[in-house]
Amino acid sequence: MPLAAEPQAGAGTRPAPSTGLSVTRAVHRNFGAGVTALGQDAERRFFPTHTGHAGVALHEELLDTAVGNTFEDMGAALLAELGEQPETDLVILAYSTPDLLPTVLTAPTLTERLPGRPLLLGVADQGPTAPFSTLALARSYARRYGFRRVLVLAFDQQLMPYDVPRSGPRGLAGDGAVVLVLEASGDNCRVRQAPGLSPQEVPGRLAELIRELDPEGTADVVAGPGIDPAWELPVAPGSLRRAPQGYPCTSLLGALAEQLPAAGGSAALLVEYDPVLGDLSACRVDPVAAA
Known part of the structure; x- marks a missing residue:
């Protein structure tokens, strides 16, 4: 994702290169039953088309009955636990399955809770490799653009109106989220x-x-x-x-x-x-x- 010549994010005002990042804080939580209905209007239009294109069977009954946790709800809970945050240069989301409400733009809604205008990136379709790729990406951007502070948010969400793996390294057993704070206070x-x-x-x-x-x-x-x-x-x-x-x-x-x-x-x-x-x-x- 290219940066603009004169980015307005907080990172754009920091020309000094960063030597690396340190993980300075982390919060993790697994979530129980959620409260958000799966079959909202946008999803009722989205799923029939996209499951057909993907060649998977839609379980339409779940659109009427299922409730779960959205990335936004889980991420907001972790950000609240972190407390008030200083200006952040980059936010990266990592996930192995789509959001409960895939039509919602999770990254922008979460970063509205943060000061400044951080750059937003996402890492998907990598299964259990995604957390590692996300950390490597954070380090690369920090070194190249002088970013001083990065938030990494990772999500697992098991409720989809089609079959998802239930065993093996990509198997899903519940909903969970993690937030890592990485700062240019060393390189750990x-x-x-x-x-x-x-x-x-x-x-x-x-x-x-x-x-x-x-x-x-x-x-x-x-x-x-x-x-x-x-x-x-x-x-x-x-x-x-x-x-x-x-x-x-x-x-x-x-x-x-x-x-x-x-x-x-x-x-x-x-x-x-x-x-x-x-x-x-x-x-x-x-x-x-x-x-």
Whole structure:
């Protein structure tokens, strides 16, 4: 997405390049039953046409009965928990399934709650790879354009009027959202991705990535559902935990939010594999600097 020659967003007034970003705060929540009706007027027109084009069967009965959580509602709840925010340069949304109300422009409605005019980006159609791609994108934009503050919002939403996966790395079990605050107060986040790998190639390549990002073997490793428990990984005993299934876009970031590395603690190393795209991803988040 190209920037205008004279962007009006807050980032456009910051010419100094950024050396990187640090994840300084994170909030995660899984949501119960929502209150928004699925079959609103716009969706009743949208779904019959688009499910037909996509070759999936529409469950029309759900348009009359289903209620759930929208990205806007979940994102607003997390932003409220963050509290008042300073000017933000970039907001990136990541999601593995469409919004409950796909006709709603979620990013603009959420950023109305933020000061300034941040640039808006979205990462979709990447399943469990999306959180890693989003963090890599945030770092790239910060380095190139001197962005000082980025918000990453990731969503999982299971209610659709057609069949969605219920098992495996892309399976859906509920609704969840995560917000990460990344600031140019250091550089504690590194992302590595290896695309197009078969399952047979992954264990060796994953071991290489773990050794690259954690040469001392001291990080707390969090593995996503796509990481086969039978794979032998070069991690210290007791340092590996597994993120829960059913939340492909928020499970790993949620684990990070619940145990964000603090000053003096161990780094976190997130790893995931998506067999659909063949993407292997890893991200190391070091302890945040002491205030």
